[in-house]
Amino acid sequence: MDEQNRNLILATALSFLVILVWFWLFPPEEVQPPVEDASVATQNVDATLPTASGTETTTTTVAPSEDVVEAGRIDIETGKLLGSISLQGGRIDDLSLLGYQETIEEGSPTVKLLKPEGEREAYFAAYGWIGLDGLTAVPTPETLWSLESGETLTVDTPVTLVWDNGEGQTFRRTISVDEEFMFTVTQSVENNGADITARPYGLLRRYGEPSDLKNFFILHEGLVRMSDGELEETDYDDIVDYTENEGRIDVAEQGWIGWTDHYWMTTLIPDPGTGFRSETRYFANRDIYQAEAVLAPMTIAAGTTSEITTHLFAGAKEWDAIRAYEEEGVEGFLDSIDWGWFFFLTKPIFWLLHTLNVMIGNMGWAIIALTFVIKLIVLPLAYKSYVSMAKMKELQPEMEALKERVGEDRQAMQQGMMKLYKDNKVNPASGCLPILIQIPIFFSLYKVIFVTIELRHAPWIGWIKDLSAPDPSSIFNMFGLFPWDAPEPTSFMALIFIGILPILLGISMWLQQKLNPAPTDPTQKMIFAWMPWVFMFMLGGFASGLVIYWIANNVITFIQQYSIMRSVGAKPDIFGNIRDGFKRASKPDADDSKSKGK
DSSP states (O other), X not given: OOHHHHHHHHHHHHHHHHHHHHHHHSOOOOOOOOOSOGGGGGSOOOEEEEOSSTTOOOEEEEOOOTTGGGSOEXXXXXXXXXXXXXXXXXXXXXXXXXXXXXXXXXXXXXXXXXXXXXXTTOEEEEEEEEEOTTXXXXXOTTOBOEEEEOSSBOSSOOEEEEEEOSSSEEEEEEEEEOSSSEEEEEEEEEEOSSOEEEEEEEEEEEESSXXXXXXXXXXXXXXXXXXXXXXXXXXXXXXXXOOTTTTEXXXXXXXXXEEEOSSEEEEEEEOTTOOEEEEEEEETTTTXXXXXXXXXXEEEOTTOEEEEEEEEEEEXXXXXXXXXXXXXXXXXXXXXXXXXXXHHHHHHHHHHHHHHHHHHSOHHHHHHHXXXXXXXXXXXXXXXXXXXXXXXXXXXXXXXHHHHHHTTOHHXXXXXXXXXXXXXXXXXXXXXXXXXXXXXXHHHHHHHHXXXXXXXXXXXXXXXXXXXXXXXXXXXXXXXXXXXXXXXXXXXXXXXXXXXXXXXXXXXXXXXXXXXXXXXXXXXXXXXXXXXHHHHHHSTTSOHHHHHHHHHHHHXXXXXXXXXXXXXXXXXXXXXHHHHHHHHHHOHHHHHHHHHHO
């Protein structure tokens, strides 16, 4: 076996190894099987809320009731929310997000964020009081409330619930909602008995992990909370392993706690300046995750009324809305969006992308415009690199001649190359600079495209209906000509059902590569020749928005590099190289005989 064939086999094996490792690290999402028996959600669970003092034993026991779905309800109707509040516990447990559908198909159901007990993946917000000194009868998430005022909860009409404990205390709960996703909950106690002490709380209870959990390293799903400026993101499996009180944090002034999904979030937010106990727990007997905001004890003197106000965010992680809440005083609320390690890049990149989308009106073209802006910003650094690469390209014939002279003497080859670089004032390392700059930008943009809701179900052109999803075209549907989708891709099926955008990506990388000096080592040369096509398959399952960025980046880089090379006197013959490549491919025997003659 000659050296050329051996290198070809080695490069092919390495390429497929890279693909296999990639699909092992980033496997396709598994479809979760439906839960056949939802009745387990109605079984009792001992979910207690301990008091502030470690010596006190008073608790509020929350035992789910089978009658919760049958209790009276108060409708919720706003421009963005539709649902209802259960009079049993006064729970906010039925909430759909208008404007967001589960899929892009016509008639797809609206996304349902909160669900009452008895339904699969029950998920709700509840409020209550912990009775301390002098108070034994308190409302719990099971208490049956009465409607005192209001009929339907809207932006303009709050509702008030009332409950009398029969021992001299009357509890009220007033709930209002704004035009976005923020509820305001005011709890009050009218005390007509002796002096009492009570501690208000709010909780978010989730039955099991969400079925659409991505379990992808680039995205956080699970607990998210802010505690006096410290952000914490904890996965569900880590919460399961918590020991007693491990999930407890005492917040002095500023904080919030809740559950975050890919695009949705529920968060308990005490008023700024209010201290509270932020706690998360897992109840293994019924697979329940719970986040709590337990406020400081309040003493209510006889004949007086005391109240406390907290807030509940329940909705989509829209950048504009969350930013507005942060500006109104919810400290660090923008960090509830998972910006990642490169937050110093992802935040400004998203701001620019958002601004361009508002101006252009199409997120796909906004991504291309963003790419152009980024390439313009890094052009001064890229210019020096492209000039260096142009000089190295011009030195290619001399390097080939040097290789023929020294043969297999690697030390002589290295010394000769260094002399060539020095005599021609070429720095080979400078050619890596644009790549090093692009790596964090690439990951930051990928993060933006993956986690921000603005790209969810955002169309571009023709067959690209969702920029957050992979290109749906393939040879199976004649690249979008037929109105059916390719089968669900698996690790190997993805190699067959490759879309138009990944193919364009491979071609753009191949063209750009033709401007760069080829490695002198045959193995490296062969690996570099395979790289565009390996990346074509690797990125084929990525979000279309990211592939569009990479194509645009390659095209703009090609134009920049070609223009700069021409400006410094280099004459890259791209199309000549392509013609020569086709000629060599069509006459393998002649090439082999030449190589053997040498």
